Amino acid sequence: MEIKEDNIINIHNFLPHREPMLMADYILELTKEKVVTSFEILEDNIFVHNNEFVEAGLIENLAQTCSSIVGQSFFENPETETKVIGFITNIKKIEVFTLPKVGDKIISKASLISQFENICNIFCEAFNNDELLIRAEINLFIQEVKH
Template identity: 50%
Template sequence: MGQQPQKTGIDIKLFLPHRAPMLMVDAILEISPSRVLCSFRITDDNIFVKDGRFQEAGLMENMAQTCSSIVGQTLYDDNYNPKSDRRVIGFISGVKQMTVFELPEIGDEIWTESTLTSQFDGEDYAICTMAVEAKRADRLLSRAEINLFLKHS
């Protein structure tokens, strides 16, 4: 079964309601219906930086925002125009087996990759399970399985 081609260079703000200081993804590098790769540079003014390091809560938020962009893309057409005026509210409904191996430092760029492993679509909601990893260069920073609940309003 063939996979749809990946889109690249998409503004993350199209797919997420988050804005500074809670936006923990800078750019979508690659995205398809089942996989996304995002980047994020750690800055000294980030609310999740403590003692020069991006904390576990920041990694979790980065990973969750990366995951939710997979579902967020379904609300837009191929030209990134909204398909309707519906808004999405999303929540982390569960985190399974999150492991943090290392905390990135100020100035580091992390790449976070998520793969959709299952999705259930209701009439006005979706429940998704995603595998996600955050890396700095070739070093694995964190790995988790995240469940998201997304409600269309």
């Protein structure tokens, strides 16, 4: 997928995560049913071991990518100071094919299967170029934290 600078959406508008737990750099495409993100694997990432981005990092990247779909409704007004919390409630199916290396830029794609209020079931995949790294079906729950 070609990354076009003018299409990039600031991930900080849709996720509460910050360094060192932010595992997605940019949202490249976002609708109510799907999302595409990019993430560059840096050497100092907490999920890098022996120059590879480990399975837990790939899963966190997918979860953050997926949460942008259901989380976007909480961040529609960028002026509002909204705080949300999200959880992976279930990983129905997961296949890890290979691990990316430091310096790789991965593209993650997620599609909404079903949603009931703040609970959703999402199919997701991550790629390094055209190579499939991981495929999963994840259930997420996201809610606003009241002050």
